[in-house]
Amino acid sequence: MDKKVRVRYAPSPTGFLHIGNAQSALFNYLFARHFNGTMVLRIEDTDIARNVPHGEESQMENLHWLGVDWDEGPDKPNPKYAPYHQTERNKEGIYHKYVQKLIDEGKAYYDYTTEEELQKMREEQKAKGETPRYGGHWYNASQEEIDAAKAKGIKPSVRLHLPKDHTLEWDDWALGHISFNSDNLGGDFVIEKNNGMPTYNFAVVIDDYLMDITDCLRGADHIANTPKQIAVYEALGVDHPHFCHISLIFNPATGKKLSKRDKNTLQFISQYHRHGYLKEAIFNFIAFLGWSPVGEKEIYSKEELIKAYDPNRMSNSPAYFDQHKLDWMNAEYIKKMSVDELADRIMTLVHENDSEEANKLNDLKMSDDDLRALLKKVIHIHQRDVYKLIEIMDYAWFYATILDQDLSYDDFANFDKDETLAVLNGIKDAVKDLSDDTTPDAYNDLIKKVGKDVNVKGQKLYFPLNIAFTGKSSAPQINEIMAVYPVATTVKLLDKAIASLN
RNA sequence: GACCCGUUGGUCAAGUUGGUUAAGACACCAGCCUUUCACGCUGGUAACGUGGGUUCAAAUCCCGCACGGGUCACCA
Numbered sequence: 001m002d003k004k005v006r007v008r009y010a011p012s013p014t015g016f017l018h019i020g021n022a023q024s025a026l027f028n029y030l031f032a033r034h035f036n037g038t039m040v041l042r043i044e045d046t047d048i049a050r051n052v053p054h055g056e057e058s059q060m061e062n063l064h065w066l067g068v069d070w071d072e073g074p075d076k077p078n079p080k081y082a083p084y085h086q087t088e089r090n091k092e093g094i095y096h097k098y099v100q101k102l103i104d105e106g107k108a109y110y111d112y113t114t115e116e117e118l119q120k121m122r123e124e125q126k127a128k129g130e131t132p133r134y135g136g137h138w139y140n141a142s143q144e145e146i147d148a149a150k151a152k153g154i155k156p157s158v159r160l161h162l163p164k165d166h167t168l169e170w171d172d173w174a175l176g177h178i179s180f181n182s183d184n185l186g187g188d189f190v191i192e193k194n195n196g197m198p199t200y201n202f203a204v205v206i207d208d209y210l211m212d213i214t215d216c217l218r219g220a221d222h223i224a225n226t227p228k229q230i231a232v233y234e235a236l237g238v239d240h241p242h243f244c245h246i247s248l249i250f251n252p253a254t255g256k257k258l259s260k261r262d263k264n265t266l267q268f269i270s271q272y273h274r275h276g277y278l279k280e281a282i283f284n285f286i287a288f289l290g291w292s293p294v295g296e297k298e299i300y301s302k303e304e305l306i307k308a309y310d311p312n313r314m315s316n317s318p319a320y321f322d323q324h325k326l327d328w329m330n331a332e333y334i335k336k337m338s339v340d341e342l343a344d345r346i347m348t349l350v351h352e353n354d355s356e357e358a359n360k361l362n363d364l365k366m367s368d369d370d371l372r373a374l375l376k377k378v379i380h381i382h383q384r385d386v387y388k389l390i391e392i393m394d395y396a397w398f399y400a401t402i403l404d405q406d407l408s409y410d411d412f413a414n415f416d417k418d419e420t421l422a423v424l425n426g427i428k429d430a431v432k433d434l435s436d437d438t439t440p441d442a443y444n445d446l447i448k449k450v451g452k453d454v455n456v457k458g459q460k461l462y463f464p465l466n467i468a469f470t471g472k473s474s475a476p477q478i479n480e481i482m483a484v485y486p487v488a489t490t491v492k493l494l495d496k497a498i499a500s501l502n
Numbered sequence: 503g504a505c506c507c508g509u510u511g512g513u514c515a516a517g518u519u520g521g522u523u524a525a526g527a528c529a530c531c532a533g534c535c536u537u538u539c540a541c542g543c544u545g546g547u548a549a550c551g552u553g554g555g556u557u558c559a560a561a562u563c564c565c566g567c568a569c570g571g572g573u574c575a576c577c578a
Contacts, residue, residue, distance in 0.1 A: 012578045047577055115576075122575090131504040131574070157576050175507075184505050186574060193576040200578045223506060224573040245507095248572070252513070255570065292516065296526045312518070316507075318571070322514045325528055335541080385540045462537040474539040 005037025007215050009063075009070070010204070012044045013055035017062035017269045019321075020219060020249055020258060023286050027217050027246055029068045030287065030309040040211060041073030043085045044204070046197045062269040066279050067302055081211045086203050095198035095206055098236065099158050099191060107235045108191060110156035111138040112149035134159070134187030158192035160202075160235060168227035168234075173217070173244035174290075174314035180227035189228055201225055205232040208241055215311075217244040221257070244311055247290035247319040258321055265321060274354045276389025278337070278345070281330040289319040299332055327387040335384055343375045346389055357393040364400055374400060377484045381476050399484045403492055407471030409500040412464065414473070419456050420464045421501055426450040427465065428494040436486045443479035468497035 009025040011017075017025075032039035041060075045051050056074075063069070070076070074084045083089055090096075102108035113121075113134075122132040138146075139161055149156070162182045169179035191202035198206070208216060223245050233240040249258045251265055260267055266275065272282050284300050292315065293300070293308040300308065334342065347368065350358045361371065378396040386392055398405065412420055430446050451461040466475040469482060469490075482490055 010578090014578070044578060050577065111576090113576095118576080126503085129503055133504095133574090159576095178506075180505070184574095186504095190576045195576080197576085199576065204578085219572095220507080221572060222578090225578090227506095247508095250571080257572075288515085294516090296516085298527060315515095318508070320514060322528070325514060328528060382540090384542090457537085459537050466538070472539085476539065478537085 003212075003214050005032060005035040005214050006040060006212050007032050007037060007217060008040035008042050008208070008211065008213055009068075010042040010044050010207075010218075011056075011059050012047060012050070013059065014047065014050040014052055015055055015260075016058045018260070018267055019269065019286070021059070022062070022066060022068070022269050022282075023249060023289055024217065024219055024246060025063055025068045026066070026283065026286050027244075027291065027314075029070075030306055031215060031217055031244075031311060032071075033306040034309040037214070038072060039070040040081070040213070041070040041084065042207060042211070043074060044200065046086045046090065046200065046203055048087070048197075058270070062273075065273055066269060067283055086198070086207065089203075089207065090197060094210070095203055096192065096196070098206055099198070099202070102160065102191075102235055103158065105235075106161075108158050108160050109139050109188075110146070111159045111188075111190070112141075112146070112154045112156045113138065114154060132186060134189070136161070136188050139188065155194040157190045157194045159188040160191050160232060161188050162231055168230045170226065170230060170240065170243050173215075173242065173311040174220075174247070175223075175245055175316050178223070178226075182227070182231065185228055185231070191232070201228045202232060205229050205236070205240075209233070209236070209238055213241050215244065216241045217246060217311075220245040220248045244314055247315045247317060249289055250318040250320050252320045252322065265323065274349070274352075276346075276349060276355075276357075276391070276393070277326070277330050278333045278389070281326070281333040284333075285326045285329050289321070290315050299329070331387045334386060334389070337383075339376050339379045339383070342379045342383065342389070342392070343372050346375050346379075346393060347372055349389060349393070355390060355393075357390040357397070360397045361393055361400075364397070366400075371396075374484065377480070381480045381484070385476070399481070402469075402485065403489060405471065407467075407493075407496070409467060409471070409497060411467050411473040412497075412501060415460055415464060417501055419454070419460055421498065422454040423450065423456050423461055423464050424468060424494050424498050424501075426454045428491060428498075431482075431487060431494075432491055434487050438483060438487070440477070440480045440483045443482045447479060464497075468493055 007028045009028045011021055011025075029039055031037070043056055045056075060075070072078045072081060072084070077084060083092075099108060103110070118134075125132045138159070162185060164183065166182040167179050168182055169177065171177050189201065190199050192198055207213075226243055226245075230240055250256060251258045251262050253264060254262065258265060258267070266272055269282070273279070280301065283302055284305070287300065287305050288298070291309075291313055293310075293313065349355065350361050350371065353359060353362055364371070366374070375392070375396055378399060379392055382392050382395050386395075427447070427450050430450055434442075447461070447465065451457045462478060463473045465478045466473050469475070469478060469485070475481065485493070
């Protein structure tokens with residue numbers, strides 16, 4: 001790398017941060033950090049009609065949550081390159097300056113075709129089974145024709161004139177060498193709309209050029225745009241950045257690009273946050289969508305990914321979104337995280353109150369301290385067997401409302417009634433005068449002692465307790481669950497269980 | 503239809519210059535551990551779309567076919 005690396009993530013604020021957006025942002029981020037370069041955030045908002053309110057803010061918030069940050073952007077302008085919104089750049093006449101230059105040099109021209117005419121043309125071509133293309137009529141238009149169109153008040157767009165039978169090629173980090181023929185691009189294309197806005201394929205070139213972007217990493221859906229952009233670079237007489245087309249994310253169920261209509265897959269980063277996925281896991285997982293490191297290791301921290309990142313290892317085949325794998329990875333992170341850290345994360349979700357699970361916990365009306373204490377106990381029990389934080393929240397709610405739960409005592413039938421009663425009564429006697437902060441260890445000793453006293457051990461001792469305290473004969477360490485309950489609750493649960501046997 | 507790209511076990515996915523016992527993960531199965539569940543550990547089943555080449559040797563290179571995908575806007 002001879003030049004200082006500069007990359008950019010350039011979303012259009014037409015929606016919220018989608019998993020594909022995040023992937024593209026993340027690889028730019030890894031690229032920048034790996035090569036000690038600069039990450040730029042640029043907002044491509046030239047399609048005014050499609051911009052959504054808060055789209056931009058939301059993108060930035062979710063990027064921050066994920067841990068993808070940038071060095072330059074609307075919020076951190078570098079005077080040398082600002083502004084970072086294309087609409088603002090357009091107001092400064094940045095794009096038109098270059099459009100005019102190309103017109104003056106005869107490389108671009110005004111096109112007075114109306115929208116209706118274009119549409120008609122395309123339909124006719126499609127009907128004939130031809131590829132829709134613009135024939136370049138106004139490139140050769142006579143002065144009379146132009147005057148006539150002007151007189152009608154038609155506002156022209158500007159098109160770039162493409163050289164004939166010309167090879168447009170590049171070396172792609174992911175795809176290797178790619179080449180297109182200029183004759184297959186659909187004809188001369190618009191670079192300035194008749195409302196004065198630059199088109200995407202033009203603005204992106206001007207901005208990447210002016211912002212000294214060295215490497216352009218973007219989704220593979222841009223492959224077909226790249227030759228057009230290279231044509232603009234060539235018309236301008238400047239070098240283009242090194243391109244990298246990132247594998248698209250596919251839905252294994254449909255075999256197609258992940259679509260916003262795929263209801264079975266969470267689409268937006270905010271949804272993953274809400275559902276209790278850890279940002280570390282999401283970051284790790286997305287980094288493996290379209291890229292893989294050397295070796296067998298799969299759990300990578302952000303720092304490790306930055307170090308290991310190598311653009312030569314970008315994949316050229318589709319990246320399938322494997323929900324099971326993501327869940328597994330999230331579970332790995334949950335297992336490794338400290339109880340305190342997990343409690344903090346869950347408390348944040350509770351305060352954000354943005355899921356059914358958070359809602360239920362808030363309805364408990366517990367103080368933050370009490371809820372946190374409860375969560376820590378529950379985390380300790382379930383950290384090893386959940387995929388998502390909301391499952392821990394569910395368990396916490398279940399234990400907190402255990403007296404209201406409809407527990408099944410059916411499994412008592414598998415055990416000797418007298419022995420079971422002896423165990424339950426023995427535990428009740430041993431427990432009733434204890435304090436609420438009795439430790440799991442103390443409960444463990446207590447269970448063993450009662451077992452000895454009534455001469456019952458093994459499954460005959462533990463299963464009835466599992467049933468009494470959770471409604472199921474299989475449960476995690478029952479002494480830890482007992483420590484979650486206030487003693488009064490424990491006693492009531494034992495009474496209910498005993499009553500069910502009589 | 504045109505132009506580009508892809509095709510490795512049930513799923514995801516390594517395999518950058520042709521020679522590998524064709525990694526690894528998820529899932530599944532078995533064993534161990536454990537009061538049970540889960541975790542963890544050990545082991546196991548299972549793959550190069552198809553037809554032709556080139557070569558001593560092809561998952562890897564070339565051509566055809568099939569299948570899949572992306573893009574064909576005054577959207578980005």
